[in-house]
Amino acid sequence: MRSRTRTVRAGTALLCVLLAGVSGGCRQGGVPEGSSPFTGKAARAAPVLAVKIDNVRAARPQTGLDAADLVYVERVESGLSRLLAVYSSRLPSAVGPVRSARESDLELLRQFGRPALAYSGTQAKLEPVVEAAPLYPLPPGKTGGAYFRDRNRAAPHNLYLRPERALKAAPGASTARDIGFRFGAAPSGGRNTASYTARYPAARFTFDWSAERRGWFVSMDGTPVKAASGQRIAVPTVVVQGVRIRPSRYHDRWGASSPYTETTGSGPARVLRDGKAYEARWSRPSPDGGTDFTTASGTPLNFAPGQVWVVYVPEDAVGGGAG
Numbered sequence: 001m002r003s004r005t006r007t008v009r010a011g012t013a014l015l016c017v018l019l020a021g022v023s024g025g026c027r028q029g030g031v032p033e034g035s036s037p038f039t040g041k042a043a044r045a046a047p048v049l050a051v052k053i054d055n056v057r058a059a060r061p062q063t064g065l066d067a068a069d070l071v072y073v074e075r076v077e078s079g080l081s082r083l084l085a086v087y088s089s090r091l092p093s094a095v096g097p098v099r100s101a102r103e104s105d106l107e108l109l110r111q112f113g114r115p116a117l118a119y120s121g122t123q124a125k126l127e128p129v130v131e132a133a134p135l136y137p138l139p140p141g142k143t144g145g146a147y148f149r150d151r152n153r154a155a156p157h158n159l160y161l162r163p164e165r166a167l168k169a170a171p172g173a174s175t176a177r178d179i180g181f182r183f184g185a186a187p188s189g190g191r192n193t194a195s196y197t198a199r200y201p202a203a204r205f206t207f208d209w210s211a212e213r214r215g216w217f218v219s220m221d222g223t224p225v226k227a228a229s230g231q232r233i234a235v236p237t238v239v240v241q242g243v244r245i246r247p248s249r250y251h252d253r254w255g256a257s258s259p260y261t262e263t264t265g266s267g268p269a270r271v272l273r274d275g276k277a278y279e280a281r282w283s284r285p286s287p288d289g290g291t292d293f294t295t296a297s298g299t300p301l302n303f304a305p306g307q308v309w310v311v312y313v314p315e316d317a318v319g320g321g322a323g
Helices: 002-023 103-112 127-132 163-167
Strands: 049-053 070-075 081-087 116-118 136-138 147-149 159-161 195-200 203-210 215-220 237-251 257-262 265-273 276-284 292-294 308-314
Touching: 049 103, 049 163, 070 103, 070 257, 081 103, 103 127, 103 237, 103 257, 116 163, 195 237, 195 308
Parallel strands: 049 116, 070 308, 116 136, 237 308
Antiparallel strands: 049 081, 070 081, 147 159, 195 203, 203 215, 237 257, 237 265, 265 276, 276 292
């Protein structure tokens, strides 16, 4: 499978060389120049900012999710969830509520080079590990007034970030680069799917296909996710990625172990796009590299251009969820 993927990549690279004199060439990975490697849509080269976002009921509705290029869904203590939203193509005026980082975030973010990471803090023993990681840590106090509190919400669910101000504290943050995603026409096959639900012990995410919006409406614990305008967020591509989730070395203040999500290695996945579900495999051999998604035949599996959500679930939970 890996050899076939390398062959396809080599062919893509050759095609880019041949097209260079005609259309200005291609970005690494086959995404055209002037397009985002995160969404496949037109975008300028810009720094990468990741923001850790609260996702308990008291934190909703969140602000700025609709502007993210990528949204990663991770399991945390007590079977709950947190979001890691990645911005580069565009920056909203505010993002939040912002909460604490986890050890899993460090491995996940290495594929972006040296991005900026905004978060509200960490478990004390994890703090030096975050400081030593290849990223720009941007907790409150390091960002020159980039954070503010919403007095209409109760703490700790009321801390928000002004992304443009935050990035001024990370002048060397990496710009968006290839992380393995491929965009284009849908593969053949797939199963017609109107709805899909991914579950954690104390959280669930449902994606309902909207032919009119050409995307999947997102609901969290039964509540529709909406932009500040009141319009529901419709995601063109959703990846349900089967991974190993194990206890980490760190615990919360009550002694509960923080789950560690392993994002390197390989495993099963299900990709939702265009009203269908596609069985897939993912592979990320190194933390410094991106993740390849392939079909059962081993060919790259294209995503639909636009925002991508990646939901990490245990490997044995990928098969269920389709409605």
